[in-house]
Amino acid sequence: MKRSGHEEFLRANPVIDHDHPAVREKALALAEGCTGDVEIAQACFTFVRDGIRHSWDYKANPVTLSASAVLEHTTVWCFAKSHLIAAPFRANGIPAGLCYQRLKPRRYRPHFLPARF
Numbered sequence: 001m002k003r004s005g006h007e008e009f010l011r012a013n014p015v016i017d018h019d020h021p022a023v024r025e026k027a028l029a030l031a032e033g034c035t036g037d038v039e040i041a042q043a044c045f046t047f048v049r050d051g052i053r054h055s056w057d058y059k060a061n062p063v064t065l066s067a068s069a070v071l072e073h074t075t076v077w078c079f080a081k082s083h084l085i086a087a088p089f090r091a092n093g094i095p096a097g098l099c100y101q102r103l104k105p106r107r108y109r110p111h112f113l114p115a116r117f
Helices: 021-031 037-051 067-073 078-091
Strands: 096-103 109-116
Touching: 021 037, 021 067, 021 078, 037 078, 067 078, 078 096
Parallel strands: none
Antiparallel strands: 096 109
């Protein structure tokens, strides 16, 4: 479902590459059986939260950027996880962008989050 005025937040790009065949296939699978945007968003979030490992937690260091690379490597940094959450949102017609916050445990560190519009 396309929403007027949100075209920029539905478009594929090199980072949120929901037009990549693997991302598109995963997006459609995540939406299967869902009755609306909220259920689709929950399915996408849960998949990435539980199925994609954070590099810091696993002491791994693949540096990925695009949503398709995240699907391929499955252990990534937070910014890349947010790209994979946004991609199936967009593939399913849910406008999505990115937010950034600064965390200050000992020093400022950026943290990345997806945003649904």
